[in-house]
Amino acid sequence: MSKTSVLLVGAAGETGGSIANGLLEDGRFEVYALVRPVSAHKPAVARLQERGVQIRKCDLKASEEELIEALADIEVVISCVGPAEQHDQIPLAKAAKRTGVKRFVPCGFITVAPPGGVMWLRDEKEIVYNQIRQLWLPYTIVDVGWWYQLAYPRLTSGRVDYAMTSGNDEIIGDGNTPTALTDLRDIGRYMARIILDPRTLNKMVLAYNAVSTQNKIYDLMEEISEEKVERLYVPEETIWSRVLAARQASETYPFDPIKFIPRYLAEYQLSWGIRGDNNPEYAKYLGYLTSQELYPDFKPADFRQYLEAVVRGTATGVYTDRVISRKHQRHFPRTESSDSLYTRIFPRTESSDSLMSR
Template identity: 30%
Template sequence: MSGFKKFAVAGAGNIGRFIAEELLKLKQTGVVSSVVVLTRESSAASQSVTELAKQGAKIAIVDYASPSSLASALAGIDVVASAVSGEALGAQVLLAEEAKKAGVKLFVPSEYVIPTEGQTEGALGQKASLHKKLKEIDLPYSLYHTGPFADWIFTPYFGWDLTNNKVTIAGEGNAPVSWTTRRDIARFISHASTAFPREKIEWRTFRIEGDRKSLNQIVADYQAKTGIQLEISRESRAELEAAVQKEPGNFGKAVQLIWDNGGSLVGEPGQLSNTDWPEWNPTSVVDAIIAANPRA
């Protein structure tokens, strides 16, 4: 076991609330002794923060631009798990610096989704630069690459209007993609950070996936499992590339192009960290979609 018992989770939104919930489950069993959720004042009254407080989390309202605010919140913490959003990635630099000063022993950056090694531009470049920062200040990290969130991303914004049984496949749709639910990601992070020995988690990149399927495979499997016939539209690869060129800031189209380029695999099968926890048993992508889109 790592011996880590005191955790801070920075952010309680899209993935952070799941990480905090899984750590709080371990608190109930005595594996974890405390869970602190860092949140901005503007988010302190949000439903997710309120629910985490009810479950036993300590809520620390912080200013991510204030060293003293972060230092106070991080006093005595063993592990910081960052789940800040893309817009707040820059705040992780000061968060890491103050974590090091406070004696934090492990930092889990807000990585997730797409592997960031060697990236230099945009949000992925920001994430990669933080790895260097953590090495400079000698604060060990655990990186988690997971693929897109299978329980969150299949929405009309990304071409999946399941309420109306309509799906638009952008590109060829044949490239395999790594998919993992937020709950399964949180379970793995919480388990690894407590159950694994330190030498197995320090300076380690974990490549985990709940499932590996192309968009075309997902459509076929969803229809077979539910008996629902989907109306499929297709946007050609050329149309998708043109859309990204025309609107470089269109996040949805950019993500769909990454999928079609094969850029959302967390690694080759032999590189996966799933085998580090054989009992993990993550949810399949189709089961995640069905659970996130229940039928009356």
């Protein structure tokens, strides 16, 4: 049986890397990665090649003819670009239409939220989705739950700091809002099924493993670690203040992806923490198919077992190539302004390249 050819955009990122892993392990795919010519010699690209991923060099801002050449013989395109690159997918989609790509998966891969003013990042993605639909290009939109790797709190002992990007010490609202969770490592396994499934063509899919609340996650972490975790509840009015301040600030200067990070973070907290958007029931209301309905036999990574690995010291963190310095990573200092979400979560970055790309 011939293999399905898949072109990954952003294969070296966190989500793209999970998808590359899932497709390669599945064995039914011929995997290609689209990389910028200037990035072709980076170690991350070499590691992909060592695993059998074929490299095609082309910039998303290249001419349509160059993009068409890069898409030759490709059946499925999966995009995992950063927040500032969302609109760069539109020329790629136009080229995909001209080359007869059978399925285009734009960069979704965020938590469920309705379009139209709740999350700016969601609305940027929706602009791309609408362009794809106007092209009559076959597509699938895939969103995911909040990652296991970002969902648990810090322990006072510091023994889980090695796997954390931030202190993650806030409980939003009363902490009882249900939210979908997905292990980053499972995203690729889901995608291996989704992109070959005729039921998901021209549909939205929520790929998630479990549903929990922040309070339950804290309870579970305390049980596993046998440590008491401080619970810092942030009231709804504070979240709204953060959102409004971040929105106002983001409109006072030319677009800068780094300066938009506080807005991304505040609106995420509003969406999944206060509104409760990131919930499979709400996803179905919005028209999503869910992974648990589509693939009842799928065995996802267990959240408790993941936390046990974190506490044992054997888990793998995320954003390890752009994380705050080790000194800051251990201590996660609070800033003078509790509304400065960016400096609280990324006090000092070693790399600002696509900081929040999923």
